[in-house]
Amino acid sequence: MKTLLWIVLVITSLVFCTPALAQKGNLEKPFQFDARSLVFPEPYHETVIIDPEKDLWVTPPPPCTPVPGRVCPPTTPASTIDFLSASAKTNGVNTWLDLNFSKDSVVFLAKWVVFFDTDQNPKTGEDAGFSTDERTFDPGIGYDAVIFSDDFGANVCGPDECRFIPAKFGEHTIKLMIPNELLGAYAGGDMNFALMVGDEDGVTDVAPNEGFATVTSTVNAKLSPGDSQLTTSQMIDLSVIVQLDDPFNTAVRKLVTFDGVDVTGDFEKQQVEGTIQAMGYYNPEQNGITRSGKSYRYRIQPGTLQFGRHVLETLVFTGRGLAYSQVEWIVMPGREGPIPTRP
Ligand SMILES: [Ca+2]
Numbered sequence: 388m389k390t391l392l393w394i395v396l397v398i399t400s401l402v403f404c405t406p407a408l409a410q411k412g413n414l415e416k417p418f419q420f421d422a423r424s425l426v427f428p429e430p431y432h433e434t435v436i437i438d439p440e441k442d443l444w445v446t447p448p449p450p451c452t453p454v455p456g457r458v459c460p461p462t463t464p465a466s467t468i469d470f471l472s473a474s475a476k477t478n479g480v481n482t483w484l485d486l487n488f489s490k491d492s493v494v495f496l497a498k499w500v501v502f503f504d505t506d507q508n509p510k511t512g513e514d515a516g517f518s519t520d521e522r523t524f525d526p527g528i529g530y531d532a533v534i535f536s537d538d539f540g541a542n543v544c545g546p547d548e549c550r551f552i553p554a555k556f557g558e559h560t561i562k563l564m565i566p567n568e569l570l571g572a573y574a575g576g577d578m579n580f581a582l583m584v585g586d587e588d589g590v591t592d593v594a595p596n597e598g599f600a601t602v603t604s605t606v607n608a609k610l611s612p613g614d615s616q617l618t619t620s621q622m623i624d625l626s627v628i629v630q631l632d633d634p635f636n637t638a639v640r641k642l643v644t645f646d647g648v649d650v651t652g653d654f655e656k657q658q659v660e661g662t663i664q665a666m667g668y669y670n671p672e673q674n675g676i677t678r679s680g681k682s683y684r685y686r687i688q689p690g691t692l693q694f695g696r697h698v699l700e701t702l703v704f705t706g707r708g709l710a711y712s713q714v715e716w717i718v719m720p721g722r723e724g725p726i727p728t729r730p
């Protein structure tokens with residue numbers, strides 16, 4: 388929430404020059420935005436889970452052949468809520484999630500829950516581990532937000548609130564557009580998730596069958612060095628690293644703050660721009676996926692940084708989405724640095 392507040396405050400004071408964002412770019416007067424009012428095009432949804440058919444937790448009873456002296460019990464229909472695949476994408480403002488079921492599944496009757504590890508950190512949030520009669524579901528995530536089925540839609544519960552969102556129901560699909568604000572992951576970048584589906588009697592299928600899947604973002608931002616202990620005598624190369632689906636056709640604007648002070652101007656005057664070829668990540672459920680990107684390096688000379696705790700933040704805008712990152716540096720006195728004074 389603190390992050391969102393920060394973003395809104397910052398954005399309302401920004402003037403955008405990115406062509407895709409600032410349709411009013413030719414206006415002489417500065418034009419102000421609230422980040423939540425920005426509209427980005429709906430991105431291509433990547434297939435992020437493919438789940439086997441008929442891998443149900445509910446095992447149908449063995450077939451019964453009536454023989455003299457033996458009466459078969461009346462057959463109860465086995466559950467047909469069988470999850471098949473998910474496609475998803477986020478642009479930092481909204482997340483699209485399409486859930487696809489087998490042709491025998493009656494999606495209107497399906498119950499389901501999606502666990503989102505929005506910070507990709509299993510140590511934060513809740514454990515999604517679950518077991519129904521030893522059919523263990525342990526995706527190895529710490530979920531920070533959860534989405535569960537409701538009539539005609541879903542409830543999204545993040546760190547701050549739960550809210551109903553509508554869904555689009557197809558014959559065998561459920562499509563959701565989730566505001567990242569509700570997930571507590573505004574401009575948050577990639578997110579991990581796993582899900583379970585079922586009927587009123589319980590869980591019938593989980594996905595992925597092992598581990599978790601990842602919703603990728605159209606843009607990710609990272610600051611380097613990350614959370615660190617540094618010294619005043621060190622020379623530091625501060626980098627803003629931007630991962631993009633399409634780095635050669637996407638304009639990038641960024642804001643950099645140091646202890647809450649906008650230093651973007653100084654940063655951009657001296658930055659060295661680099662291209663990152665296929666900066667990759669690996670999703671265990673998929674083949675290796677790589678994205679390219681851009682890096683912007685700014686050299687901080689020895690003796691420039693003051694002793695103490697410092698917070699760096701960056702907010703990156705493209706025509707296809709936005710991303711935010713924050714790091715904390717603890718700067719200790721170095722040999723040539725200033726001597727700290729006691730308060
Ligand atoms: Ca399945």
Ligand SMILES: [Ca+2]
Pocket residue numbers: 504505506507508509510511512528529530531
């Ligand atoms: Ca987490």
Ligand SMILES: [Ca+2]
Pocket residue numbers: 438439442470592593594595596
């Ligand atoms: Ca499954």
